[in-house]
Amino acid sequence: MFEVAELGHKVTKADYNEKVPTLRTQLLTAQQQLSTLNFSVIILISGVDGGGKGEVINLLNEWLDPRFMRTNAYDSSSDEEKERPKFWRFWRTMPAKGTIGIYVGSWYSNPIAQRVHKDTKEADLQLQLTQIKQLEQELADDGTLIIKCWLHLKKDPQKKRLKLLENNPETAWQVTNRDKKHLKMYDDFARVAETVLKETSSTQNPWRIIDGSDIRYSSLTVGQRVLDKIKAHIAAHELKQSMPVPTRSAPIIHGNQPKILDSLDLSLELDKKDYNEKLNFYQGKLNKLARYAHQKKTSRVLVFEGWDAGGKGGAIRRLTRALDSRNYQVIPIAAPTDEEQVQHYLWRFWRHMSRAGRITIYDRSWYGRVLVERVEGFASEQEWTRAYSEITNFEKSLTDHGIVLLKFWLHIDPDEQLRRFKGREKISYKQHKITEEDYRNRDKWAEYSLAVNDMVAHTNSQKTSWTLVEANNKRYARIKVIKTYCEALEKALD
Amino acid sequence: MFEVAELGHKVTKADYNEKVPTLRTQLLTAQQQLSTLNFSVIILISGVDGGGKGEVINLLNEWLDPRFMRTNAYDSSSDEEKERPKFWRFWRTMPAKGTIGIYVGSWYSNPIAQRVHKDTKEADLQLQLTQIKQLEQELADDGTLIIKCWLHLKKDPQKKRLKLLENNPETAWQVTNRDKKHLKMYDDFARVAETVLKETSSTQNPWRIIDGSDIRYSSLTVGQRVLDKIKAHIAAHELKQSMPVPTRSAPIIHGNQPKILDSLDLSLELDKKDYNEKLNFYQGKLNKLARYAHQKKTSRVLVFEGWDAGGKGGAIRRLTRALDSRNYQVIPIAAPTDEEQVQHYLWRFWRHMSRAGRITIYDRSWYGRVLVERVEGFASEQEWTRAYSEITNFEKSLTDHGIVLLKFWLHIDPDEQLRRFKGREKISYKQHKITEEDYRNRDKWAEYSLAVNDMVAHTNSQKTSWTLVEANNKRYARIKVIKTYCEALEKALD
Numbered sequence: 001m002f003e004v005a006e007l008g009h010k011v012t013k014a015d016y017n018e019k020v021p022t023l024r025t026q027l028l029t030a031q032q033q034l035s036t037l038n039f040s041v042i043i044l045i046s047g048v049d050g051g052g053k054g055e056v057i058n059l060l061n062e063w064l065d066p067r068f069m070r071t072n073a074y075d076s077s078s079d080e081e082k083e084r085p086k087f088w089r090f091w092r093t094m095p096a097k098g099t100i101g102i103y104v105g106s107w108y109s110n111p112i113a114q115r116v117h118k119d120t121k122e123a124d125l126q127l128q129l130t131q132i133k134q135l136e137q138e139l140a141d142d143g144t145l146i147i148k149c150w151l152h153l154k155k156d157p158q159k160k161r162l163k164l165l166e167n168n169p170e171t172a173w174q175v176t177n178r179d180k181k182h183l184k185m186y187d188d189f190a191r192v193a194e195t196v197l198k199e200t201s202s203t204q205n206p207w208r209i210i211d212g213s214d215i216r217y218s219s220l221t222v223g224q225r226v227l228d229k230i231k232a233h234i235a236a237h238e239l240k241q242s243m244p245v246p247t248r249s250a251p252i253i254h255g256n257q258p259k260i261l262d263s264l265d266l267s268l269e270l271d272k273k274d275y276n277e278k279l280n281f282y283q284g285k286l287n288k289l290a291r292y293a294h295q296k297k298t299s300r301v302l303v304f305e306g307w308d309a310g311g312k313g314g315a316i317r318r319l320t321r322a323l324d325s326r327n328y329q330v331i332p333i334a335a336p337t338d339e340e341q342v343q344h345y346l347w348r349f350w351r352h353m354s355r356a357g358r359i360t361i362y363d364r365s366w367y368g369r370v371l372v373e374r375v376e377g378f379a380s381e382q383e384w385t386r387a388y389s390e391i392t393n394f395e396k397s398l399t400d401h402g403i404v405l406l407k408f409w410l411h412i413d414p415d416e417q418l419r420r421f422k423g424r425e426k427i428s429y430k431q432h433k434i435t436e437e438d439y440r441n442r443d444k445w446a447e448y449s450l451a452v453n454d455m456v457a458h459t460n461s462q463k464t465s466w467t468l469v470e471a472n473n474k475r476y477a478r479i480k481v482i483k484t485y486c487e488a489l490e491k492a493l494d
Numbered sequence: 495m496f497e498v499a500e501l502g503h504k505v506t507k508a509d510y511n512e513k514v515p516t517l518r519t520q521l522l523t524a525q526q527q528l529s530t531l532n533f534s535v536i537i538l539i540s541g542v543d544g545g546g547k548g549e550v551i552n553l554l555n556e557w558l559d560p561r562f563m564r565t566n567a568y569d570s571s572s573d574e575e576k577e578r579p580k581f582w583r584f585w586r587t588m589p590a591k592g593t594i595g596i597y598v599g600s601w602y603s604n605p606i607a608q609r610v611h612k613d614t615k616e617a618d619l620q621l622q623l624t625q626i627k628q629l630e631q632e633l634a635d636d637g638t639l640i641i642k643c644w645l646h647l648k649k650d651p652q653k654k655r656l657k658l659l660e661n662n663p664e665t666a667w668q669v670t671n672r673d674k675k676h677l678k679m680y681d682d683f684a685r686v687a688e689t690v691l692k693e694t695s696s697t698q699n700p701w702r703i704i705d706g707s708d709i710r711y712s713s714l715t716v717g718q719r720v721l722d723k724i725k726a727h728i729a730a731h732e733l734k735q736s737m738p739v740p741t742r743s744a745p746i747i748h749g750n751q752p753k754i755l756d757s758l759d760l761s762l763e764l765d766k767k768d769y770n771e772k773l774n775f776y777q778g779k780l781n782k783l784a785r786y787a788h789q790k791k792t793s794r795v796l797v798f799e800g801w802d803a804g805g806k807g808g809a810i811r812r813l814t815r816a817l818d819s820r821n822y823q824v825i826p827i828a829a830p831t832d833e834e835q836v837q838h839y840l841w842r843f844w845r846h847m848s849r850a851g852r853i854t855i856y857d858r859s860w861y862g863r864v865l866v867e868r869v870e871g872f873a874s875e876q877e878w879t880r881a882y883s884e885i886t887n888f889e890k891s892l893t894d895h896g897i898v899l900l901k902f903w904l905h906i907d908p909d910e911q912l913r914r915f916k917g918r919e920k921i922s923y924k925q926h927k928i929t930e931e932d933y934r935n936r937d938k939w940a941e942y943s944l945a946v947n948d949m950v951a952h953t954n955s956q957k958t959s960w961t962l963v964e965a966n967n968k969r970y971a972r973i974k975v976i977k978t979y980c981e982a983l984e985k986a987l988d
Binding site: 025028029032054057058061062065066067070071073075079102104105317320321323324325327329330332334337339355363428 | 564821
């Protein structure tokens, strides 16, 4: 597949100097337009050593307007990066909508290098590529334009290029021992690269292989490709905006569909004495487990979802009382900030990813996408339906990293909710928790029920299972939460 | 000074249970109010081991509304933290305006521990305390309320408390070897703590020493203090808001004041041949120096300020062409995002602080505070006048960390600026750089000149000196920039 890039394309200096000003103008114009639109652009410049990646990236940096662009270099991971799921370092530097991120190194670097050095098996590589495809698909679904360029060089010219660089004292630094080692592994490298490029070229996110033997040719070609892709993406984006929005069909409530929530026995309760004893017992137990988990550097993520007034806050406080305040964070999810709004909706959860051995407790979570955003129409049907797999992938990246994930749905019935609303209005320090909107949401109980049933059905797996909590009785619910958590943690730490 | 906290204050359970609900309500009400105001609250809970810091913080976490509050724990530094100036870890987690940050550990932890363990001398401690006082003063100047509580315990009760904790298998974990070691050092610890508390208690940011022998007493006292302080701060804040804004007096232009800028010879120039030779030479040199600095993990910060069309972008590109795109970032400073707007104005620069061995190039910078914000009246006179020392402290924290800092002012005269504006309008890819505002700013040339003169006069020191660049001739300016940078870097790396 590399043959097309081995023809020895060349651009003369005169030709280059003539073409560059026009290209720059067009790139800047496209960037101006892009800056007002709600998608981002990721440019990956990869390829063989000596293929001119550095030069091309430096030129892109010169040509583009730095106000709407940033270069992200991914060298070896810092310890903060190692303590988090592997894609975290990419999420933390994701370009905002309206801007361009140029990637020096990317999610492809490690999988290729590891396979070339035989640190991984072919099956590992395949798994990594699957994860990469998922990531790119999710970004593309969010509107992101991913431009992937591979700078190719034949074996002999690579050798020559490295020699040339090495012999010139001004450029010798560019040749590292790793490069020389890679040169010896050229054939292995080419073979692995071919697999990777083939596997990860899709219609939406294709690789473009570019002859890297002449810097003028390769930089002009990359620049032109960046321009063409951005222009085409803007055009497609505008076309989509001008299309009539399909009228939202009312969600269908299947009366006789198996309802997961209906199977819960809401009459379950605990008396005060029993509750106090059990609470004491499990708080002590949790405390010990949490310390052990901290020592073992096992992170934990807890998700609390449930009806308004379902008792999330109370259940969370019964947990945190047993925890060391140095090691946990409660993240209440409210409206996104503007920096969050110009990112993929999962970005705001990635940014709260804790260092190793900590606990992050979400009071509401990414499930807002398939609950409130679905029911209230903030997310399109396309968006919330694909969110199930996005969420599944996201949670898998947590559990793959060794994070223990627990998810609770606190379930009450409408009568109990009304009782609690009325009760809250009487307790001065809880009044702020009750608004008009809470009452309005009650009218949509059936729609929310359907959304919850779908959510549980689509996002339940062994390592990411939902715990449905019968929460009409607060004491019962709190004990069920802390007990479930203790047992899961105990099992996970075993 | 600790005697007042050694009286053995106690609160009965009944009394406690009666007082807590009222306190909680009032805290939540105060938080609601705070959430709409533009200042933040920092709560530092420090004190002796076994003084109940953990318990008090856990209770505050329970009482406060998690939507407007976050607990930040500062344990040992990560490598990413170690690679940056020491206060970076506090800046990265600074609470936003309208919210509360509870600090477990703080900028006091290391200075106290190091002195107790005799890792530092008294003079080091004094220097650290000076830096802490500066930090707290700057935060307070920005409106931040800092509430500092010290939980005290006499030697015997501390011993008893630790024994008690240790003997109970449920709580033994809370007693670390460090605690036991500390216990042996009680007297040293008390002595150092006394110095620190005395030195860092100001009218604005006083320490409150609280008897830690009874958890009910200490948590109620801390809670009440937090409430009182927030209420008083809100009242003071509102009083200030209601005061008439002093009419801004027109800045005085001292015609015969020594003008630093006027001493520059703007006729300096370079011919093309000379320029190309020198550029080649210095780019090669810079490249080598930059690699060496990267190896040595020396970070570099470059600040570019100058008149509109002064040639900042062009000078920056001549530098970056010699750099490895993996190791530098160009940060163009534009309007702050909303997350930046709810922070101290220096926060947005702290957030771009690079890891070790990198180069951060600012195209405009924190000097906006004393230039555009001063001239356009976006910052009050009080704000921009105190900014000189804030900036000096900020830059000192960079150079103290070993960062090589260079600052360039690109100076042109009004005629040259006009020529460049007209020229830009003719080059298609530069048209976007010229707006109405650029022309409007020309009317304020004298005011800006004064601001620049003041800026240079107030923020020039040996390690943070300004380089004034005669920039009417672009070639001359670019060579002066890269040459100055090479020489400074060479000297610094020596």
